[in-house]
Amino acid sequence: MNNKSKFEALSEEDQTYMRQHSHTFKLRYIYRDFDLELPQLAKEVREKLKTPIDLANIRNSKHILGLVLTYYVNYGLSSRKTAAIMHDVHQIKISHKTVVNYAQAAAAMVQPYVENYPYELSEELNAGETYVKVRKKNHYIFFFSDKVKRIITSYQVFEKRDTAATIKSVYQTLLKYPEKPENLRLVVDGNPIYQLAQHFFALQNIPFE
Numbered sequence: 001m002n003n004k005s006k007f008e009a010l011s012e013e014d015q016t017y018m019r020q021h022s023h024t025f026k027l028r029y030i031y032r033d034f035d036l037e038l039p040q041l042a043k044e045v046r047e048k049l050k051t052p053i054d055l056a057n058i059r060n061s062k063h064i065l066g067l068v069l070t071y072y073v074n075y076g077l078s079s080r081k082t083a084a085i086m087h088d089v090h091q092i093k094i095s096h097k098t099v100v101n102y103a104q105a106a107a108a109m110v111q112p113y114v115e116n117y118p119y120e121l122s123e124e125l126n127a128g129e130t131y132v133k134v135r136k137k138n139h140y141i142f143f144f145s146d147k148v149k150r151i152i153t154s155y156q157v158f159e160k161r162d163t164a165a166t167i168k169s170v171y172q173t174l175l176k177y178p179e180k181p182e183n184l185r186l187v188v189d190g191n192p193i194y195q196l197a198q199h200f201f202a203l204q205n206i207p208f209e
Helices: 003-009 012-020 038-046 062-074 079-088 096-116 163-174 192-203
Strands: 124-134 137-146 152-154 185-187
Touching: 038 163, 062 079, 062 096, 079 096, 124 163, 137 163, 152 163, 163 192
Parallel strands: 124 185
Antiparallel strands: 124 137, 137 152
């Protein structure tokens, strides 16, 4: 039944009242269904990063590895600039692809420690999203952090700024609690994707404000 038919099905008195107070009637509504499930989320969130190389078998010394990671990660230089500095300053010839491989391999080693560390988080979290350029295209990061202890609990990069990305980021944070706090609160901006994520977890009996 379309909206016109629904309106005509009302009594004449209700039709007159609706013309004057349309906000009190609901002739249509939006229904949302989620194609995500908790087992699927757990698998995706806990999936280990793949490493292109084994750092134990690299040709360069651990000192050189440390220099590369310092320039590339700590100082945020591009892989090409890092390779150039290694050659110009340290007289070490290394390709920009090797720089990227080192960083990805190091990230794969660090990830399990970051995800499985026994954090002692508070009951209130802040959340916000930002974007980064990946191969000249916008990608999005949802940063969740403990309001009290300033611990970042979610940092994954997504291609889209949508509800699915928000849900995964929330779940990545929830997994860092041994047990979900009874009064868990999430402080966010007005983006409606956070409300949709809240609705998804409420359906899974994981409520939070």
